[in-house]
Amino acid sequence: MLAESLFFSAVLFTIGVVGVLTRRNAIIVFMCVELMLNAVNLTFVAFSQVYGVGGQVFVFFVMTVAAAEAAVGLAIIIALFRHRQTVNLQNVNLLKG
């Protein structure tokens, strides 16, 4: 089971990275970040089968951080939308100079 889980986790992580690189909608980019976090969670759980239950505890913490990140990130997206009336990342180039 370990090798298969690592395989699926790698594929899922890569899907997330490709999504972050190809999409411009801030919310979808954000969802792809969640996808990457979950891929890493799968790795943790898979390794907890051979290294003990510490991996599962770590997944617990990752989920907490992901929840906090979702709350703050979505608040940022709402603030962005208020100022720019869009969540398209192409129109958000204030730091480009």
Next chain:
Amino acid sequence: MSSFLFWIFASLMLIFGAAVIINRNPVASALSLVVSFLGLAALFMSLDAFFIGIIQVLVYAGAIMVVFLFVIMLLNLGHPSEIADARGRGWKLVAGAVGIALLAQIFALTRAHVTPRIEPGYLARQIEYTGVVAPVAGPLFKEYLLAFEVTSVLLLAAIVGAVVLGGRRAPTDAG
């Protein structure tokens, strides 16, 4: 769980994970992500992590995705002018190259030899003796107690940050 179901749920997870980045409509993307998370929860359970699988469904597929859908709905992102958001061909090529390179790297890393610290089936037997929650709860409140407490501070900071960022500015502010 049998290996057949493992592959079914894994392919469910990957197919709907790909649907997240392929779908043009953010609502469809979010719902695909929910299905992907449910498949992932099934994988967690097949790896003897029942508690993690359950909080995956409750916290991720439930709470976090509801917040996502709520924001999509609030900002009215299903609107046609927002839908065409994929980047151009150059970006897609770059993303494909990065994806293939990353996949190759991770595969090379995961082929490394793993020496097990615990004997196979140890977690399953522990769950049989003490129940599903106890194997996770024990270390969480013993070895990782400090991290657990720090997590509460993190959550408080996140709540305050979300309220400050998302809350209304002064009444005179047009935004």
